[in-house]
Amino acid sequence: MIPQDLLVTYIPRHHRRILCIFPKYSRSFGTFHHAYPLMSCVKAFMPPQGILVVAAYLPKQWEVRFIDENVQVAKRLDYQWADVVIVSGMHIQRLQINQINEIAHKEGKITVVGGPSVSSCPEYYPDFNILHLGELGDATDQMIEYLDTHVTRPEKQIRFETKERLPLNKFPIPAYDLVNLKHYFLANVQFSSGCPYRCEFCDIPELYGRNPRLKEPEQVLVELDAMLASGNPGAVYFVDDNFVGDRRAITKLLPHLIDWQKRNGYPVQFACEATLNLAQSPKLLEMMREAYFCTVFCGIETPETDALQAISKTQNLSIPILDAIKILNSYGMEVVSGIIIGFDTDTPDTPDRILEFIRLSQIPMLTINLLYALPKTPLWRRLEREGRLVFEENRESNINFLMPYERVINMWRRCITEAYKPEFLYQRFAYNMQHTYPNRIAVPNSPARTSWDNIKKGLTILLNIIFRVGVFGNYRKIFWNMAIPALKTGNIEGLIHVGLVGHHLIKFAQECDRGDESASFYSQKVRQEVSVEV
Numbered sequence: 001m002i003p004q005d006l007l008v009t010y011i012p013r014h015h016r017r018i019l020c021i022f023p024k025y026s027r028s029f030g031t032f033h034h035a036y037p038l039m040s041c042v043k044a045f046m047p048p049q050g051i052l053v054v055a056a057y058l059p060k061q062w063e064v065r066f067i068d069e070n071v072q073v074a075k076r077l078d079y080q081w082a083d084v085v086i087v088s089g090m091h092i093q094r095l096q097i098n099q100i101n102e103i104a105h106k107e108g109k110i111t112v113v114g115g116p117s118v119s120s121c122p123e124y125y126p127d128f129n130i131l132h133l134g135e136l137g138d139a140t141d142q143m144i145e146y147l148d149t150h151v152t153r154p155e156k157q158i159r160f161e162t163k164e165r166l167p168l169n170k171f172p173i174p175a176y177d178l179v180n181l182k183h184y185f186l187a188n189v190q191f192s193s194g195c196p197y198r199c200e201f202c203d204i205p206e207l208y209g210r211n212p213r214l215k216e217p218e219q220v221l222v223e224l225d226a227m228l229a230s231g232n233p234g235a236v237y238f239v240d241d242n243f244v245g246d247r248r249a250i251t252k253l254l255p256h257l258i259d260w261q262k263r264n265g266y267p268v269q270f271a272c273e274a275t276l277n278l279a280q281s282p283k284l285l286e287m288m289r290e291a292y293f294c295t296v297f298c299g300i301e302t303p304e305t306d307a308l309q310a311i312s313k314t315q316n317l318s319i320p321i322l323d324a325i326k327i328l329n330s331y332g333m334e335v336v337s338g339i340i341i342g343f344d345t346d347t348p349d350t351p352d353r354i355l356e357f358i359r360l361s362q363i364p365m366l367t368i369n370l371l372y373a374l375p376k377t378p379l380w381r382r383l384e385r386e387g388r389l390v391f392e393e394n395r396e397s398n399i400n401f402l403m404p405y406e407r408v409i410n411m412w413r414r415c416i417t418e419a420y421k422p423e424f425l426y427q428r429f430a431y432n433m434q435h436t437y438p439n440r441i442a443v444p445n446s447p448a449r450t451s452w453d454n455i456k457k458g459l460t461i462l463l464n465i466i467f468r469v470g471v472f473g474n475y476r477k478i479f480w481n482m483a484i485p486a487l488k489t490g491n492i493e494g495l496i497h498v499g500l501v502g503h504h505l506i507k508f509a510q511e512c513d514r515g516d517e518s519a520s521f522y523s524q525k526v527r528q529e530v531s532v533e534v
Contacts, residue, residue: 010059010141012148017063019082019109020055020178022048023089023096024069028521029367032185034504038464040457041182044070049190049239050115051088052174057136059144066178069096079107084147087128088115091374092521094124101128110153112143116207121375122159129153134162135193135208136171168193168215173223176230186271187233189223191215191253195242197275199299200311201340201371201379204241212245217256224260228267232454235269235294243272243296247281254287261292265446271295276316279324285331294440296328299338303357307345312378325361332440334432337363341412341519342371344402351411358419362431365505368416370397370408370520396519412519413512420509422475422502426482429498433486437494458496465499475506 025031025045036042048068055064065081067074079085085104089097094117104111105127113125114132122131132143139160146158168190181187194209195202227233244250257270270293278284278296300321301313308316325335339354358366373380373389383389388400401408418424443449469479479499486495511517 010145010148012059012061012144014148015061015063016059016147017081017083018055018058018065018086018147019074019078019084020051020064020066020086020088021074021100022051022066022068022070023087023093023100024073026092026518028092028518029369029508030521032501032504034507035185035500038461038468038500038503039185040460040464042185043072043183044068045185046188046237046239047174047176047179047181047184048088049174049188051086052176052178053136053171054086054088054114054140055175055178056172057140059148064175064178066175068179068183071183074100074103076103076107079104079109082109083151084110084112086112086114088113089117090115091117091121091124093117098125098127101125105153108153110147110150112147116203120203120207126157129157131157131159132162133159135165137162137165139163140166165213168213169219171215171219173219173226176226179230181227181231181233184233186235186237187227187268188237188239189220189227190239191220191243192240192245192249195245197242197313197315198378199301199313200382201374201377203374203377206376208241212240212242212249214246214249217253220253221256221260224268228264232267232448232451234267234454234457235271238270238272240273243274244278244281244284247284250284251287254284254291257291258287265448266292266443267446267448268292269294271297273297273299276300276321276324277318279327280319285328285333288333289331289439289441292441292443293333295336296333297336297338298324298328301338301340302343302350303353304343304345304350307343310345311343321357322360325363329362329432329436330439332436332438334436335361335363337361337366339366339368339415340371341368341415342397342399342401342408346401346403346408346411348403348407348411351414354415355418358428359424362428362435364425364428364432365501366419367521368412368419370412371399371401372397372520373399409519417509417513420505422478422506425502425505426478426498429502430482433482433491433494433498437491458492461496461500462492465496465503469499469503473503 027033031045055066058064067078087097087100097113101111111128112130112132113128118125118131119133122133125131130143132139139162142160192212192214194212195204196210198205270291272293274296276298300316302308303321308314328335373383383399390398390400396409470476470483473479482498483495508517
């Protein structure tokens with residue numbers, strides 16, 4: 001691993017002040033916003049890795065500020081302070097990204113946009129001064145040199161496109177010194193980039209490749225240490241596109257994570273995203289259990305075999321799905337599943353099959369989304385050929401489904417509202433409290449886990465859950481049926497987990513039922529204003 005101070009090859013000649021902004025997300029299932037009021041300091045889901053890496057890569061001679069607008073809105077004084085405003089984000093943040101650009105231009109600032117959205121669709125950002133296309137690499141060095149030698153906005157848009165990517169084992173530690181991890185629901189770390197599979201709806205292979213690129217295990221440990229120095233997040237999510245995309249590399253990483261956890265007194269739980277065929281690797285599962293992986297997100301998408309074959313997700317067919325889930329549960333890992341409505345193979349019976357699958361699998365949390373075609377995916381190209389892409393505002397999806405649009409919407413609404421009826425959800429949590437959580441290793445009551453800050457945080461969350469859910473919640477009777485046995489047995493950690501996550505899921509589903517929330521994370525209906533504090 002290269003020392004931080006040797007990462008940037010270009011040495012600047014001028015002083016610059018750089019304002020890095022991460023735009024606000026539109027509310028969605030995955031933002032967990034209903035849980036934040038129960039957690040005092042928490043205001044956002046995860047710190048944005050990408051722009052924090054860029055902030056760390058910028059010359060140390062420059063002043064850098066970072067503002068996550070999910071935590072606080074950038075003030076006009078912040079824009080006025082800066083020489084350059086750098087923004088990054090995903091397609092769902094397109095509106096907010098462009099609005100930040102407008103604000104920065106009113107203050108006469110040079111603007112730069114990078115990240116997955118602009119790298120996939122540069123045409124979405126016609127008014128930015130500079131486009132950074134692709135990952136960290138030679139384009140980043142060129143951008144830094146340009147910003148060092150120019151103080152005014154260019155007459156025409158400039159594009160820097162990465163031809164030679166910086167290897168992941170040369171990435172800097174994200175600039176955790178610029179954030180307060182106590183503001184986030186959980187922290188995150190990246191070990192690899194890319195995924196060997198080619199699911200029809202996914203843009204990861206196009207953006208990041210099919211051969212996973214890797215960091216060194218020692219890098220990951222240094223990043224974890226930096227996180228703890230910024231505040232113990234309690235949970236760390238591996239944001240790898242597929243954590244087990246390179247199983248040899250994970251076999252090398254896991255002993256380092258186990259040793260780090262033991263050395264530090266198991267301060268955090270780990271979570272990751274992996275393909276369901278992880279269940280066929282008992283050696284990996286045993287090491288993940290020892291490293292204290294407690295949650296694994298699996299893109300199951302659908303329990304219907306013909307649909308999985310149609311979307312090129314045959315890796316989910318190498319072992320019966322329900323068997324795979326039970327195996328993962330047996331190693332103490334609660335499974336979170338992605339479910340998609342709107343495939344060409346869907347029928348009027350699809351909701352019944354999905355709800356039966358939820359009942360049989362006992363998965364508490366499923367991200368039930370409407371299918372949306374992302375640019376530069378096989379799905380986009382196929383639907384474009386078939387003339388089935390729709391670009392009308394106020395639609396939940398950009399796809400002309402084979403079934404009537406309103407029927408597909410109603411199928412989604414039925415699945416999400418029934419899945420998160422309090423009785424049904426708490427039944428599934430009860431199963432996991434009995435059959436999954438006890439399979440985790442018994443972690444020590446170390447100083448890292450029993451510090452006063454952790455105790456105070458846990459008590460605050462517990463009291464908020466009891467007060468807001470147990471006293472004033474509209475499903476309080478169901479809550480107490482779960483809470484009383486948990487309190488009697490001292491399972492406070494399980495009670496807090498179910499209380500927090502369950503509250504968000506129930507509230508979000510109730511909003512979906514009223515038509516207040518979107519059926520897709522990428523919904524074309526989502527519109528949100530960007531505000532600037534004076």
